[in-house]
Amino acid sequence: MSETLLEVTNLRTRYKTDDGNIFPVDDISFRVKKGQTLGIVGESGCGKSQTALSIMRLIQKPGEIVSGDVQFKGESLLKKTEDEMRDILGNQMAMIFQEPMTSLNPVYTIGDQIEESIRLHQKGLTNLQIKNKAIDMLKLVGIPAADKRYHEYPHQLSGGMRQRVMIAMAMSCTPQLLIADEPTTALDVTIQAQILDLMRKVQKEFQAGMILITHDLGVVAEMCQDVIVMYAGKIVEYGTVEDIFYRPKHPYTKGLLDSIPHFETGSRMKQLNTIPGLVPSLYNLPVGCRFQERCKFAQEDCRRAEPNLENLRGIHKVACYHPVQSEGGN
Amino acid sequence: MSSETPLLKVENVVKHFPIHGGLFSRQVASVKAVSDISFELKRGETLGLVGESGCGKSTLGRCLIRLIEPTSGKIIFKGEDITHVDDNRMRDLRRKMQIIFQDPYASLNPRMTIGAILEEPLIIHNLYPVEKERAERVQELIKLVGLRPEHLSRYPHEFSGGQRQRVGIARALAVNPEIIICDEPVSALDVSIQAQVINLLMELQQKLGLTYIFIAHDLKVVEHVSTKVAVMYLGQIVEFAEADELYKNPLHPYTKALLSAIPIPDPKPRPERIILTGDVPSPIAPPPGCYFNPRCPMASVECTQIKPELEEKSPGHFARCIKVPATI
Structure with missing residues (x-):
């Protein structure tokens, strides 16, 4: 290499x-x-x-x-x-x-x-x-x-x-x-x-x-070739470009990808997926995961302690207790 | 979407800004910002520009509600030629024609509370003369755009970009308009917030039966919201069609290049991309012939000689290019 x-x-x-x-x-x-x-x-x-x-x-x-x-x-x-x-x-x-x-x-x-x-x-x-x-x-x-x-x-x-x-x-x-x-x-x-x-x-x-x-x-x-996704000062996901786009694990990464309008005919009037709420202020971060307030998968443990960046496959890492189950590879 | 007469009809609108210079400040040239624009828009439609x-x-968007006076041409709103009506009548008409600006930081007065900002159009148009009813209307508006009544006593600086844009939308809605010109309403916002504001605009359109003119440089956003799309280049419409048709089957080489230039959020290798050379020429001295010819990969000698017209190439699909064969 x-x-x-x-x-x-x-x-x-x-x-x-x-x-x-x-x-x-x-x-x-x-x-x-x-x-x-x-x-x-x-x-x-x-x-x-x-x-x-x-x-x-x-x-x-x-x-x-x-x-x-x-x-x-x-x-x-x-x-x-x-x-x-x-x-x-x-x-x-x-x-x-x-x-x-x-x-x-x-x-x-x-x-x-x-x-x-x-x-x-x-x-x-x-x-x-x-x-x-x-x-x-x-x-x-x-x-x-x-x-x-x-x-x-x-x-x-x-x-x-x-x-x-x-x-x-x-x-x-x-x-x-x-x-x-x-x-x-x-x-x-x-x-x-x-x-x-x-x-x-x-x-x-x-x-x-x-x-x-x-x-x-x-x-x-x-x-x-490689991508880092940052949220409120932290890396929430790190991986190759394929990892991030085809197998996103962090709900924030997934949310970002889903909120872009795609080119597809007949997409008009379809609701865009949004990430509700706003980025928290760095002066006033929540206890636990920084994304919890906007995350639909957030549970008790997300509010207790901040998740560490855990290794997945290869260089792919994610900081989340409840990573997204991606719909199979590509 | 039922009514037959168009809500807005635009005929040959031209806007030239004069450039003065020389000894006696004579007009030496002009910026040809908008040349010869015509289209029709029915109630409930969204035209993407x-x-x-x-x-x-x-400039075109502002000409349509006469924030900028067009040099020539006609703007017909609900059957009434509004191109030369006096200021009083225009003020009445603006109740029906509102605008949302791009920069949510610059378009709200920093010294007014959100409540005062939303109340102002109601006072100007004398809509809810009883103070209590006016206050109720303001409350209703703030809820309509997904903010809370307690926000009314705050000032614009206390809000994020997305929230300010919601206030801008609420202000435009205050007077119950029929058509709203949205001038790059989401381009100053982050992606996740962009999606929230787009959803809000579309939801309001359905709920209130609004007609939009949606001005944007982001083709993906325009495709998502528009029923019809007009592609502009150097003051002219170069292609005009139903949104689905235009994106599926672009005819003009400029539209093709624009579509191909958009980075797609998918790392799969893509088929060859059209990369245009050079920059947009100056609108003071546009090139002879087709305005796009210096950058066009298909250009030939006649493109520098013939000024192409906007022609119907297939039913409902217009393009300004002599190289595109008509199929009707």
Whole structure:
């Protein structure tokens, strides 16, 4: 099997606030292999973006990582100094953000912005080499007339083009791990299809590992090999993409899958399955399972103690006392 | 769904936004946001308007209730041409035509309680002049959308996105409208909450006999709620049909590409997908000929020369493409 690139074990991130302590990342463990894509899904506020930021040690005060470990290529990132981290971020590990409008600097040309990371991380290149490399990256991500676009500012580009620039920036130092936080959420479907296709191509070319954070289960099904489902800061289910889509065990995973409208004729006026209620506040979590209030299978034991993530088959794990009996495999 | 006369009839509606510039702020160009839209809608139907950002679907929705004045064309509501009626008459008509907005965070006044928000349309339209009856109506409304009467004294910030959208729906329902324009009502919500709001909208439609115009970019949601679907591209309707027919048998290459671009929540490998190249062109200077030709995988020379019309290709199924053969 291919080698492990990133291993996260029992990671916990705490925010100390006036209203009490909360743990948006609560005891998270997972692993990403070279060339593999891991999807993290969940609804807003479930801690998926906080998990990504914790891995890169970009958590800001009043937040801090309180326990656990993040091993990148066999070394603990939590033990690195600030300088060592700066060397890794943008170089061996890069991030693509959701909002291409706010994550590009409006007063620099896109050429300048791509060059910045090359200049920082690849010492000893001449200005011309840096410029050529930046233009090559723009070509790689499919920007037409790259040498002209190089001199343009972010506002002159469309949303899809900006997201391509973000990908070019992220890939410019050939990172081994790419973290993409809702990379296509702000884009239209036809542009989303272009960007996902590009990300797959670029990932294959560089054999990079990828963590893809999204709320769109369709995107997960298309891009990922392994999937984590998060709920209120915890992993509730972890498995291969087939495990999650064909043999979901956690009632939340099942609920999420059932609540998407499917393409089928005559589906009109059929009630969509919903998950009743709302995500609990992290300040006021129930005793026991965090999903109990919205779960139709909840029983006494769910209210007593929180279920642990139990191993099923292969890498498939679920945190539930009363897992869903799936209707046979596929 | 029985009445024969359409509830809403739209004829050749056009909206161009002028762009001023130059020395004397003359009009130098215009954004052709909506061009030549026509359709009919019967009571109890739901028309889904789909398309990518900037295709003019929201502008069209707003033109229909004259929140934006159309440049030309006719809007006929229950047999009355409302395109040029005065403000007083329009205010009366808006009682019958309401809108639900996309952003449940921006569309509720943060300084008003939910009760006051729901009461306001009743006061404006002078519907329940007796205060006690008005209070009862507000209570009835909040229960209708699945919230509780004790929520009435709270402020919008105390609610989640899904709950706020319920308040937005209750506000639209307050005046007993006949048609509701839903402008991306669920796109700001999480999946599990989306399903709750969609179910609510459909339940209300059955209970109250409402007619919807449902504007969305999510084709799956549109398929689920609509009886008819219009696909828009650069201000034009490029395809129009009954919902089942359109999804089963898409004719226009743009509709085909849109359908094929949707990620399907099933990890099974899928047949080849149509990936469109390039972006939507600017509506200030649309390309010559068919607006879709620069991105169309089927385009040929005549597509850059002939402006296609919206033609009936098979019974009830319209498409704006010269490459699609008519079967009637």
